[in-house]
Amino acid sequence: MIRASVVWLIALLGAALTACGGSTSTGEIVVTTNILGDVVRNIVGDTADxxxxxxxxxxxxxFGVSAQDAAAMNSAGLIVYNGLGLEENITRNVESAEENGISTLAVGERINPIDYPEGESAGTPDPHFWTDPQRMITAVDVIERTMIREVEGIDTAAVSRNAEQYRQQLRELDTSMARDFAAIPPQRRKLVTNHHVLGYLAQRFDFTVIGAIVPSGTTLAAPSPSDLQSLVGAIDAAGVPAIFVDSSQPEKLANVLAQQAGVHIRIVPLYSESLSPPGTPGGTYLDMMRANADSIVTGLR
Incomplete structure (x- = not known):
């Protein structure tokens, strides 16, 4: 009788502690952005949801999250997010999950981030590290180690095997992009974008960033008339032949800027911040980067 009472008391205390400690982990890996989501799926394979x-x-x-997604974050085995201020609308959701004891990984903080050199975001970390394939190799290293350490029951051998296979694909991507960009003369390796998004690509492959239509690291900012006029002068002085805009963003400002510059400038779309639907040219990270390399070469050569 005493033993039964003790067992009942332990069970009751366990239930109370679970209720006080927040949601019970489902083991599901939650990823914020679709670019990192594609990378994580390549590493995980079929070893976890x-x-x-x-x-x-x-x-x-x-972008924001639904109530269902917010609940999933609070019961995840691991949350993988970009960090460095990228996911502006869901920072509070990540912080809430952390407060509930959920393991999180801010990948951008672990890949030797660079700072924006100019504009409204000058001196703050640039979160767009995925435009550099070498930093994505480092990201795979970080994600692999964190999964093995934090996700209970995951097949660690399969994760390591998948991670190495994907690293090899990233090495091949880096090599092919360098080869493609070698066709662009040094004096034409000049980038103008809709906002500051190609800093890492420029550093890795020896481009010069002339400026951005929105002189900020976020699409939520807006340019002033003086900002646009200053950029027009820089474009004219540098002889920039193309403006690169995100494929999901309106081209209106870029077209206005091209008209103000008074010269023929091509408006070239890139998959710079998001994957496109499956089966399209930007449907995976590797495909997105190959498509972007082709577009940059075509726009500048």
Whole structure:
């Protein structure tokens, strides 16, 4: 009788502690952005369930989550997010999950981030590290180690095997992009974008960033007339032949800027911040980067 009472008391205390400690982990891996989601799925394979919060063609700076997704975050085995201020609308959701004891990984903080050199975001970390394949190799290293350490019951041998296979694909991507960009003369390796998004690509492959239509690291900012006029002068002085805009963002400002510059400038769309739907040219990270390399070469050569 005493033993039964003790067992009942232990069970009751366990239930109370679970209720006080927040949601019970489901083991599901939740990923905020679809670019990192694709990377995580390549590493995980079929060893765990992966939920990606950001839809195709969405803006990582402004997308939000449903109540169902927010609940999933609070019961996840691990949350993988970009960090460095990218996911502006769901920072509070990540912080809430952390407060409930959920393990999180801010990948951007672990890949030797660079700072914006100019504009409204000058001196703050640039979160767009995925435009550099070498940093994505580092990201795979970080994600692999964290999964093995934090996700209970995951097949660690399969994760390591998958991670190495994907690293090899990233090495091949880096090599092919360098080869493609070698066709662009040094004097034409000049980038103008809709906002500051290609800093890491420029650093890795020896481009010069002339400026951005929105002089900020976020799409939520807006340029002033003086900002646009200053950029027009820089474009004219540098002889920039193309403006690169995100495929999911309106081209209106870019077209206005091209008209103000008084010269023929091509408006070239890139998959710079989001994957496109499956089966399209930007449907995976590897495909997105190959498509972007082709577009940059075509726009500048």
């Amino acid at each position: 992966v939920r990606v919060l950001m839809k195709p063609n969405a803006d990582p700076h402004s």
